Amino acid sequence: MLTKRIIACLDVRDGRVVKGVQFVDIIDAGDPAALAARHAREGADEIVLLDITATYEGRQTLLDTVRRTARELFVPFAVGGGIRSARDAEQVFEAGADKVSVNSAALSDPTLIDTIGRSFGAQAVVVAIDARRDPQAPDPVRDAQVFVQGGRKSAGRRVVEWAREAEARGAGEILLTSMDNDGTRAGFDCELTAAVSESVGIPVIASGGAGTVAHFTDVFARGRADAALAASIFHFGVSSARSLKEELAQAGVSVRLPC
């Protein structure tokens, strides 16, 4: 039986894992390679490393970080943040990533999705969408808006429509982050996740707001998520992926155990 995936996310800046609350108030959480290995050992089904560094030196540090992190990691490993071209993607793959996550660059030039997919396969392309409900709209969920530049600027697109276009262009998965919920540990945005998951035929990874086991059961059931991503609840030892999955299994969610 196909299981629901629990994905551990590392936000990395200048080679260190950091964690913010609603994209600000950043604090240090450790070495990416060490943390990735720990998460994999503790049962994470996949590791995502999101780079939030924008400088050239930062890019070289990132490639080095990817290489170091990938070295002894034998679960799927995705890398995102600042991938602007097929060449950027290629470098990240060569450094050992299995998937790249594209966000702003794909919004500026959607053919980037087609190009990377053609060279490396659809399974290697994750389209990350930073989403925020639109409280002014008639349907705040269906009309949720895409944001770029770390959530600072509206992309002027609806989330559901962009997810569909990404799929049509050959994305293998959607990584949907609720900016309203990110870092709050108040739960995933299940309505928004369901709206996207029901609109596309490819897997949707829910992100933003993980705090308790119930949040995960909720996003898998009500949110129809195929996978759920969390960062801070793992970093600070609140919960390991294994203990989370043991509780999920008790709640009737199909997960990979023992892992």
Add this chain to the structure above:
Amino acid sequence: MRVTVIDYKAGNLTSVLKALRYLGAEPDVTDADLSPIEAAERIVLPGVGHFAATERLDATGLTHAIRAAIARDIPFLGICVGMQWLYAGSSEAPEQPGLAHFAAQCTRFPEGDEKVPHVGWNSLEARSNSQLLADVEPGEYVYFTHSYKAPVTANTAAIARYIEPFAAAVERQNVMGVQFHPEKSGETGLKILRNFLGWEAKGTAC
């Protein structure tokens, strides 16, 4: 051990090479040169993406060289599209023949409520006499990402279930294939790759 990994430009080889090195093998990569295949002790054909990419194997003469190596009893492992290539063909690229080492055709998962591609960790039901999957316990999980699959036949070494039962692994003598990614399947995947590297020909007398 000389493990030759074949690069036919269908995706990234880094993860496969990394896993083989981690297990103590010394993989070399060839994309057109046939001489490494003639000297190989093991051949691995990875591959993700579109079945049409296997056309390059025919164009470079690799198909012929692989067929000859298989006839010399060199253990061969196809991964993902590399497994599908062992069959007669795939509905993904009907004009492109496979190796036809196994007679069946690969087809897309049927449309329905379930998502396609099949992405994630799924459990294996392995045949008890499989050498490749020796010591893989019932219900161990491996990582899949694919939209096309091979049917269950007499040569199926493990079944996985998604929408319908399909061949997660195939094995007949020295020729093996896995639909999942052992290089991304944690300890279970490493165990399977270790079995492949340690594969010894079984007596065929019976």
